[in-house]
Amino acid sequence: MKTRKNGKSLLKVMVVLSVLTASLLLLSYYEARTLPDMTLNPDNADIVQRGNALYGQYCVSCHGENLEGQKNWQDKKPFERWRAPPLDASGRAWQHGDKTLFMMTKFGVHALEGKGTLNSDMPAFEGTLEDEEIAAVLSYIKSTWPQSNAEKAEASSEPD
Ligand code: HEC
Known part of the structure; x- marks a missing residue:
């Protein structure tokens, strides 16, 4: 039993x-x-070249020919909205990790706070670009940042 x-x-x-x-x-x-695979490949020449072409098609109008951003980008006035910031090493984009950059580009800069494109002129590229295209354009942008920035970014994400 x-x-x-x-x-x-x-x-x-x-x-x-x-x-x-x-x-x-x-x-x-x-x-x-x-x-999606959100890893960026700034060391892959083919991906970077593809990303460069996509940048020229989808991002250059706001972020500029040399990723320099719009004039007076640090000043919200008189529009009360941020202008397009530089995406080169002089801006702040390099402080974001791969996943954050991907989410911002796909779903809007405020995606991680659950607010998407709210009060922002940065469009969300979901529906415009495929996931690998988003990864390629960001890989291109990342390829312009000096290696030392990656180290700084890592250091700044550490608790004080
Ligand atoms: C219509 C203009 C416009 C276009 C086109 C555009 N952006 Fe933006 N982008 C902006 C603005 C404006 C901001 C700042 C938005 C905010 O903070 O509300 C921004 C912010 C960003 C940020 C955050 C930067 C930071 O310093 O935090 C990234 C990353 C970015 N854009 C990537 C891209 C990529 C990649 C493309 C092309 C696929 C693109 N953008 C196309 C206007 C644009």
Whole structure:
């Protein structure tokens, strides 16, 4: 009697475990399919070249021929909205990690606060650019930043 009961609970545990494993597998498969690859490749010449061309098509009108941004970009007046900042090493974009840059470009600069493009003139490129195109254009931008900036960015994200 006792062994039969034990056998049954063992079966139950095994069923529960296999259901759990199956759901975990399904979940990771789903995540792998839905989460884009947000890694930037500033060292890959082909990707950077493609990104440069995309920059000329989609970003240059606001961020400038040499990634210099718009005049007086640090001043909100008289529009009460930020003008396009430089995307070269003189701006602040280099302080963001790959994922942040990707999210800002795809869903709007305030994506990480859940506010998308609210009160911002920076468009969201979801629906305009494919995920690899967003990664390529950002890889190009990142390729213009000196290596020392990457080190500074890492240092600044550390708690004081
Ligand atoms: C219509 C003008 C416009 C276009 C086109 C545009 N941007 Fe922007 N971008 C802005 C403005 C304005 C801001 C600042 C927005 C704010 O802070 O509200 C900004 C901010 C950004 C930032 C954040 C920079 C920082 O210092 O935090 C990134 C990154 C960025 N843009 C990337 C891009 C990329 C990549 C493209 C092309 C695919 C692009 N932008 C096209 C206007 C534009």
